[in-house]
């Protein structure tokens with residue numbers, strides 16, 4: 163997209179943000195009086211970089227509405243070193259020079275994080291894509307997060323695309339600093355649907371449920387994009403991947419990085435369509451038209467050993483539950499419950515072109 167087109171897109175985004183955002187009041191306050199510009203939003207991306215994390219970072223890097231101040235990585239889909247290299251490779255192909263910082267290799271509990279990838283051994287489809295020129299910074303990811311929030315109180319939005327371990331570590335170390343985070347955006351939980359790590363738990367939460375619970379309970383607004391928002395028409399078809407591959411170098415990179423994941427879906431009952439959860443979550447962050455509706459909820463995470471470990475239970479505003487009266491609930495989560503999945507791919511293609 164040309165600079166002029168991006169500028170026009172920025173103006174359109176300002177108008178759409180005011181009209182459509184579920185956080186309309188907050189968003190309108192950010193715009194200038196004549197509505198022609200929105201200050202650039204400051205973002206940290208926290209990621210266990212597999213292919214969909216990389217696709218999400220590439221999307222954010224192509225959006226003039228946001229500035230990626232840094233990318234903090236942790237083990238999850240791949241080990242920490244691979245996650246750092248994958249993040250660097252994704253940022254470089256997107257022409258983004260945001261620094262990368264390495265974080266957790268262990269759960270909040272202290273156990274090693276078990277690596278599990280359906281994205282290939284390297285997390286990027288095993289397509290020989292990962293040859294970054296840069297390296298991760300020496301500074302520890304949690305130090306970077308705290309320092310950045312301290313320097314920008316009330317301004318930082320943190321997008322979690324992996325387990326919440328880095329964020330929980332920062333909260334435990336300096337809770338008052340982390341209360342100055344503007345909003346957490348989380349690709350996590352099963353939403354109001356079913357899980358993938360277990361029937362009720364989603365991978366990112368299941369990997370470190372106590373850490374996720376710490377994030378939910380901090381008191382900072384959390385917008386959750388669950389697995390249910392990544393299914394159905396939000397999945398990318400083979401025909402769409404072919405279009406992306408043909409579009410440009412970035413599209414070719416993203417398409418190749420999904421090779422192993424698409425094979426996984428083909429072998430598991432979805433021959434022609436693949437979920438792209440992290441990029442879908444990032445679309446909710448950067449593109450107000452995409453996230454069409456949220457439900458205020460009280461979200462709490464099951465953290466003790468049982469069949470429901472890692473489940474996030476959502477009590478929805480407006481329901482009268484037998485076990486809890488509404489006035490006792492703190493609606494700490496904005497749960498995505500409608501996205502424009504049918505347009506996801508076209509919007510993505512538009513943003514990375």
Ligand SMILES: [Ca+2]
Nearest residue numbers: 210215323324
């Ligand atoms: Ca991820």
